[in-house]
Amino acid sequence: MALGSDLAICYRQLCLDNIKTYFESSNDSVADFLEIQNFKKQSEKCIIAEDIEIGDNPFHYLPTVLLEEIIKVLSHDLKKPMMKTILEHLITPQITTLKLSYYEEDYLKHVPKFRKLEKLNISLNSSLGDSCFKLIGTYCKSLRELNASGCHGMTDSAIQWLCVEAKNQRMENETLGQCKRIEKLRITRTQVTVKGVQLALKHLPALKILHHEATVTALANMTTFSYKNAQVFRKYPLLALFIALGTPYTSGSLNQAVSMCPRIDNIRICANNEGLTDNDLFCLKSIQTLRELAIFLVPNVKENLKFTFGGGVAPLLELVGNSLEKLNLSVFDADDVWIITEFCPNLRSLILLKNLKSTAISSQEEKINHQFQTERSRKKGPILKKLVYLCIGYLNFPFDILIYLLSFPSLLDVRIHHCATLTDVVFEEVARIHQFRNLERLILICCCSITYDGIDILMVDGIETEIFVATAWTSSEQDSAITCSRKTRTYN
Secondary structure, three states, X not given: OOHHHHHHHHHHHHHHHHXXXXXXXXXXXXXXXXXXOOXXXXXXXXXXXXXXXXXXXXXXXXXXXXXXXXXXXXXXXXXXXXXXXXXXHHOOOOOOEEEOOOOOHHHHHHHHHHHHOOEEEOOOOOOOOHHHHHHHHHHOOOOOEEEOOOOOXXXXXXXXXXXXXXXXXXXXXXXXXXXXXXXXXXXXXXXXXXXXXHHHHHHOOOXXXXXXXXXXXXXXXXXXHHHHOOOOOOOXXXXXXXXXOOOXXXXXXXXXXXXXXOOOOEEEEEOOOOOOEHHHHHHHHHOOOOOEEEEEOOOOOOOOOEOOHHHHHHHHHHHHHHHOOXXXXXXXXHHHHHHHHHHOOOOOEEEEEOOEOOOOOOHHHHHHHHHHHHHHHHOOOOOOOOOOEEEEEOOOOOHHHHHHHHOOOOOOEEEEEOOOOOOHHHHHHHHHHHOOOOXXXXXXXXXXXXXXXXXXXXXXXXXXXXXXXXXOOOOOOHHHOOOOOOEEEEEO
């Protein structure tokens, strides 16, 4: 990033911090600001769009982008009475983006102002109920993104009021279900059921992202219903599907869901869920434009896997790996890295966490592993020329694999944690290959075998590298191990 851009970001943040400090400094700050003499008269010379409602509130004259940034900075302190007063003045009819980290019923009176609102984040507000969504569904006709994850009071009624048109019985000349433009809807950890998810799918024609634990189940049920009733299978414009932790899953549901969403390019699967098999993974082979794939494990949760790397993951990568740009895997063994890079030459992001080898090894897995280990003995692994982000964690790779993964010269951001086999020798070998000339950021957490000598290897004259080291590991040999709890070093 250019120095000028960095300075601009720093000055911007400094200005926002000063505004926050100003409002927090005195209970009279808002009153003082609103009583600025002749503010409105001086501002009347400004050119103002006719469709923007401007009153006596001086905040309304500020640029919309600045208003949204100020609200974002102050939103974490909304429990304070003074901050709530400030919010009432900051929320103006022209804002397009709003995040409320704290919610009270009194905020409902602001919703009718949100006619231009496009992005609303009210996530993690457990006290928020369906009544809020009735107002949103009435007034927020421009809404494109809604994040309500963690709103435990949200039910299927909220989804109906958002997108199913009906007369609002409490307000004359107002109609519910006006949020037809929603493209991204995040409603995990709510009381919304499969029925609510199906309502969203049917009544939001522009919906591309739908985050809910039952999305796959809802799509599968709709497929089954259409088949049994000899109906035409409707297609949906969803771009992503995910199977979350704890989601009841029936084998074959993923295949049904994918068949209804021809534009899917992002799949995220929590591998801890029972019911997933090699066949469920292999059904993804029909996605010709798969860009992102994540098959991950949640730590400290019972693992009862019924699929394997060789029987499910590897055959899938062989067919779709060429189109993949982002890959996140937890189900693999160290030597499987050679297979991953062979099948996925165009990766820009690679995350490898928690080394795991399933006890159920299929004959197909043994065949694939043998084939590629033989190939590896004949030649070196391929160079991923587009890889810019690499994250490795909770595993101890052999030296040769670590050196191989770090040897890609295009790497900009590398993050390694809980890896005892990462040593100074690894950095020495990689430095001989490309000297980390493109590396912008390195984060090491709990890599207890690295010393300051290893860090110094990364320092190249004329190259700026941000290095962050954190470890809870301690050693009596202070001179040969990093024992700081937090250390950031920037070299130029």
